[in-house]
Amino acid sequence: MSLAQRPRPEPDRDSAPWWEAVRRHELTVQRCDGCGTLRFPARTVCNRCRSRAYAWVPARGTGRVYSWVVNHQVFMRSMADEVPFPVLLVRLDDGAEQGDDLLMYGNLTGGDVAGLRPGLPVEAVFVDFDEETTLVQWRPAG
């Protein structure tokens, strides 16, 4: 794995706290103080009630596979030794009942591409790149 050569995340001023939490191996989302809606990715306003007040709250760290790709083409030379690799789009279990619609990307780790199917339960895994960066990846739950 050439993890160290991957593109690094460039946090913005809204997302910096999220990336800091990931660095501590904590998965968080924003919760609107105005209406309770959960929010990700990071923004400072709620698009339902337009409140600017929110808190960072722990996420369950579980979700379901919504879609995925298996990448074969070498789009980036630094990842040439990783192809083919899967990229998942996961809908978090948090807020799913009330349609809060929290989606996160990540690679599949500790699972087989052939086992991927829509709705597959997965759980978050924290992978440390180096002294500065940690990424959230996903593995089949249980």
Next chain:
Amino acid sequence: MGTFRDRTAVAGVGYTPFSKDSGVSTLTLAVDAILAALDDAGLTVDDVDALATHRVGDSTPPWVVAPALGVPEVSWYLDQFGGGSVSHSVVGQAAMAVAAGVAETVVCYRAINARSEFRMGGTGRGPAPLFDTQYQAPYGYFAPPQQFAMFARAHMNAYGTTHEQLGRVAVGQRASAVRNPRALKRDPITLDDYLASRWIAEPLRLLDCCLETDGACAIVVTSRERARDLAHPPVLISGAAWGGGDSLFSGAGSGVDGTDFTVTEAARLAPRLYAMAGVGPGEVDVAEIYDCFTYSVLVQLEDYGFCAKGEGGPYIESGAILPGGELPVNTHGGFLSEGYVHGINHIAEAVAQLRGTAGDRQVPGAEVALSTAQPGYVLAGTSALILRSDP
């Protein structure tokens, strides 16, 4: 002329505090200024149907601001590249949109951290990366074939769409390109050729992808009256619509609703477009549909109303979009086989069809054409035209 003067008005203004270090993102600045301006006008976000800004890689575009605010439907937007010299054109173009009746209430904004983040002349932090990139690129996910593969898989998951159905788009468009002397790819292909082509990003293969192309194409627009005195019979612009825009996270057309990658912004745009043109999908004789990838054609057949949601695959299998079918699609071969000039060559082909000058690939008696843009999955929403021959 004379249709513009005094027809539009400024109804509200709003500010954030000015400082040397706002401490917040340009998205937050934009949101705060817009909410203040709406408040000043006695309006709310629900009254907004258009957004306009300019930037030089240093700010947050309408397609991030609109879903962040929860704007219900964006029927027009402007994301103008440029600095101070274009600043007043933003309001001028907003006024044109209102005067033309394509938007009712436009918020114009400029949000910059011109001291604490991006300083003019390239000092300070470099241009901000796209909003979504930080959450995707570290996983090796950033290229358009990967994005459209993700959307195609979601459609397969929901509706059982098959590789063969996607392949029939590529095979059919190549058959059209064979009749187009301008096309880059003119060798016929079969479904077996398609299925044998290598993976790029599963579920998309090489032959699902458009041709990276060097080239240019241009279009002249003038009044109908002037056009009638010129070299060709006029091709009338009956409808032109654009809008929407969401990040890849919130999904196409889903600023507030749940993410559903099987529906694109085109589904919200289509009713506005058809109403403006005074026609429905049943009256479209030929369609040039944005085909960066085969799947883009399939989903737009649904979203522009040629078949029901989820029925794009069977509709393609029926042969409807082939030459001689009920709705010939991408009669020039499209980006997949003619070449990829980012959309304008679709418009040019629609014009040729309506002029009746498309040669071996002419759709007999074509009077109404639809030409569409990237359907809103990536960056700034979508756009489309309905063109017709001068009756």
